[in-house]
Amino acid sequence: MYKKYLSYPHLMWMLIFVLVPIVIIFLYSINVLSTNGTTGFSFENYKNFFDITYMKIFGYSLWIAFLSTVFCLGFGYPVAYILAKRERERLAKGKKSSTMFMLFVMPMWMNMMLRTYSWLTILESNGLLNTLLGFFGLPQVNILYTTAAVVLGMVYDFIPFMILPVYSVLVKIDPSINEAAEDLGASPIKVFFKVTIPMSLPGVVSGITMVFLPSITTFYISNIFGGGQIMLVGNLIEQQFLVANNWNFGSAIAIVMMVLMFLSMKIMNLFNKGNKQMAMF
């Protein structure tokens, strides 16, 4: 028998720390300060956001998030595949699971800000990278404060979130399924494309969700790597609150982003429908 009252503390928590803040943000977003000093409710803040200047920022954020996701998938999938393959071979031989995987996801538990800052010392004009390049007589690179640097930072910060869900799906695939495909005439390459990739899709979908959504809204990576010259939606919201002191407009953008994220999560879930092999997230 389920005791419903056991969930009440959790419900209270959710109410106070999730629902109430969202309602407050929403109230802020529809609150408009008129010229004569009185306040009223309208959707003007939302209308303002759909201005060409802000739409460009929004489009740019989407583009950077898309690039980061593509790179995370491109680098993360092979890593997850190799790790999962090694792990399954180890398990088949009755060995303990390897520490290799831990090494790859360990950065997830370290402070992101700290890890991001450490890249500065590598990338800056007299930094580690250029010192090394100079040592070998190669031309210097100055990618700091460019789009490339922001994408690099995002890929670095978010790649564990791609590796983890893909790995956890791949490692669960029964080896006899691969053997069955081979038995039916599929070469190892065909097994990969016809069995492994389709079966890992739920993990890929969670990975994309886990990378794409934070990539759109992050502001500190673009702050650090963009040096204030790269403006993303996250930076825009931050600015409205901390610099322009226009909490109402900032709240409106935040609400729009929240709705968009909710929708994209719903869309992502469609891909997982009917597939019982759910990923970790």
Add this chain to the structure above:
Amino acid sequence: MEHLIQLTNICKSFDDNQVLKDINLYIDKNEFVTLLGPSGCGKSTILRIIAGFEFPDSGDVLFEGRSMLAIPPYERTVNTVFQKYALFPHLNVEDNIAFGLKLKKMSSGEISKRVSKMLELVNLKGFEKRSINALSGGQQQRVAIARALVNEPSVLLLDEPLAALDLKLRQSMQLELKNMQKELGITFIYVTHDQEEALTMSDTVVVMKDGTIQQIGKPTDIYNEPKNAYVADFIGKSNIVSGIMKQDCLVNIEGVDFECVDKGFAPDENVDVVVRPEDIYLVEPDKGKITGTVESAIFKGVHYEMCVVAADGQKWLVHDTTLFDTGSRVGILVKPFDIHVMKKSV
């Protein structure tokens, strides 16, 4: 005559564990061969070597006289039905079965023709678009068989395909498999630890133990003329007792001489004597060769299974349709041709 598949001097070890010791075996066209033995005896490894998933340490696998070892699994003309079916969860029934045909770049018309023929054969018409996860164990099993058979392999390898099914379903699938094999004229190599399954379906049974072949023969031969006490014990319940071969056709068990039909032993050689429980007749105490007391009696449906303890403590397992009450004194009779004498297994 050339054999379809021939295994010569196959040895295989995993780490320090030698699972196959010098296996020699040949399989002919259209034969239903069963590899029978307890788990860990190496029977599945033989199957995996034929399929190409394992490589023997030494020895050769010949297919129609040519070595198969250099051929990767995806180019071999054998197909496997896996123990846990190993169906593709991301594909529906139809696409699972068509998997092999699509890889062969067959036209879609031909594919759908063959798939529907297969679905008919395994009694799954109308299940084309079903998801694999929506099928019962028995239905998944049929899809796995159809997926392998649709490629028209020259040999079908089956690795304990019925182990996960309940008794009734297992028995009906045994008959269906046997019928399919006859109908399609495909060689079946079947791995099981279930002796009844092996006896029901096979043309040839290969009894294995600890990586060695104990006996190869027809089911009736294996049952009636087991080569050693191990085979006798593994194939059905048996009484295995020690005896002394007095001379040809005369064996002494527990101090009592029994007539038998076995010859060729040294005088007074110590032997194992195997008597099937259904070959023992219980009679009045004074009419039997050995007397004993019924220790237990269990009703088994067709017969009663009774345990009779002889005067010297030797236990005899007896199957009889008439019940002798626990505690009653009985005599034991065995006909000469029901006594199987074999060399002491070391």
